[in-house]
Amino acid sequence: MPDLTRAIYTTLSERLKAHQQAGLLRQLKATGDLVDFCSNDYLGFARSIELKTLIQQADTSYEVGRTGATGSRLLAGQMTLADDVEQELAVFYQTEAALIFNSGYDANLGLLACLPKAGDTLLTDELIHASMIDGARLSYATRQRFRHNDLDDLEDKLRQASGQVFVAVESVYSMDGDIAPLREMADLCDRYGAALLVDEAHATGVYGPTGEGLVVELGLQERVFARLHTFGKAVGVHGAAIVGPALLRNYLINFARPFIYTTALPPHSFLAICCAHQQLRSQVHAKNQLHERLTYFKYLVKDKLAGTTWTNSQSPIQCLIMPGNDSARYVAAEAQCAGFDVRAILSPTVPVGQERLRICVHAFNTTQEITELITLLQTALVNEPSL
Structure with missing residues (x-):
């Protein structure tokens, strides 16, 4: 083994050993x-026999002609099926448009990295998902964190913000399970001309008349610029979508790198997403x-x-x-x-x-x-x- 490679092995082993000694080894x-x-x-959708049967029937009846996407959606991976499912999602989530990503991580990464630009301000709750944190790190905007669900701290930072201002929060927080004061946050964003971005990962399927999320339950869909809905949690399948104005969808297609450079989901996943949302409506x-x-x-x-x-x-x-x-x-x-x-x-x-x-x-x-x-x-x- 070359000396350089041996040195890398030694370094990685020492890091893992330290992690283990600290009781943190995953x-x-x-x-x-x-x-x-x-x-x-x-x-219980991930274990639902009924949903599994619906997906199998859709796989059989829908003539796709291939099992894989074979490329990104800007190249060989685009299908009429994808557009059809996104139109259905836009109706379900009561908005203009939807764009499907391969995962919630990809969606958050792409949204926060490309939306705020240099000279803008991105304000994030201190307990947002790691995917939102990583997206914020890739952005050229000035990023500031505000204390968790603290409206006074958020307003202080809104007063000081420059450029176009974006506020990123979760509706239901994954580690504490608590809920963001979205109405009050929307009021603040309206007052200071900021765009509100809401990660609905743990609210999708759980809140709203048929699982549309907390934003719809509160009637705020016209006041939230972008929402993230993931499908690997309560919806029981895979993938995610960012929903909002049609302009946002077109912008993400052009500037969200995780969308542009990722091989698209296979046809089976689009069909599964469609079937799962049918089940949300009926169950x-x-x-x-x-x-x-x-x-x-x-x-x-x-x-x-x-x-x-x-x-x-x-x-x-x-x-x-x-x-x-x-x-x-x-x-x-x-x-x-x-x-x-x-x-x-x-x-x-x-x-x-x-x-x-x-x-x-x-x-x-x-x-x-x-x-x-x-x-x-x-x-x-x-x-x-x-x-």
């Missing part, structure tokens, strides 16, 4: 047959059942786990604060041994002292499963060595 782990209190499959009961299960979960927490600390979440993402990586790991391991797929979120992913169990409630979780999980947590918290 590993891929199959979930097995544990009861799911971990995934973002809020409505509103899944969304209603999800919120019923969430209400039951929160009732049991209040009744059985008094004195514990939880994030201020109104969403299916429920987080039990367990300060210290070891404490969070211990309780998560106890839950997994008892058959529940519950994961610990450790620092530095969250701030030191804010380590937690991130528990996702689903429409398919039974009341018995929820009761048994809460009972398990009662026991594990009593027996946790550092408590």
Whole structure:
């Protein structure tokens, strides 16, 4: 092995070893047959036999003629099917246009990197998704973070902003499960002439009359410049779309590098996206059942786990604060041994002292499963060595 290559191997090994010694080493782990209190499959669509059948039927009936896109959509990858699905998404999300990306990460990266330009200002909530952070880093705009959901801090920064101003937030935050004050943020953006960008990844399918997201539920679709909807969470398939004005769609086609230079999704994915949104329309009961299960979960927490600390979440993402990586790991391991797929979120992913169990409630979780999980947590918290 050449000396230079050996040096690289040594450096990487040392970094991994340090990560492991700090208790931060990540590993891929199959979930097995544990009861799911971990995934973002809020409505159970990813495991839906009905949706699977719809997609198979669509694959059979739609004559595409190829299994792969073979190129980006600006080259060989463009299909009439893609345009048809995007038009359906625009109707579903009550806006002018939609543009599909291969993932929510790609969409956020492309949107924030290309929209604000040099001389502009990009204001981001301090807890936005990593994909939005990475997109902001690629932008030539001046970026400032404001305190999480803090309207006063946001207004202070809006007053000082220069150029065209963009405000990027999530509607439902993935680590705390709390909800952004979107009405008030829209009011501030209107007052200061800023464009509001909302990541609806964890609201898609969960809020709105048939799962259109929190922006539609609040009637703000005309006041939000761009929304991101991902399809790998509650929608149960793959891909994402940015929805908004037709002008925005045309702009992204020309300037969003993750769209321009990525091989397009295969026809199967476009068909799956279409079928999943048909299911959202026809199975509103899944969304209603999800919120019923969430209400039951929160009732049991209040009744059985008094004195514990939880994030201020109104969403299916429920987080039990367990300060210290070891404490969070211990309780998560106890839950997994008892058959529940519950994961610990450790620092530095969250701030030191804010380590937690991130528990996702689903429409398919039974009341018995929820009761048994809460009972398990009662026991594990009593027996946790550092408590």
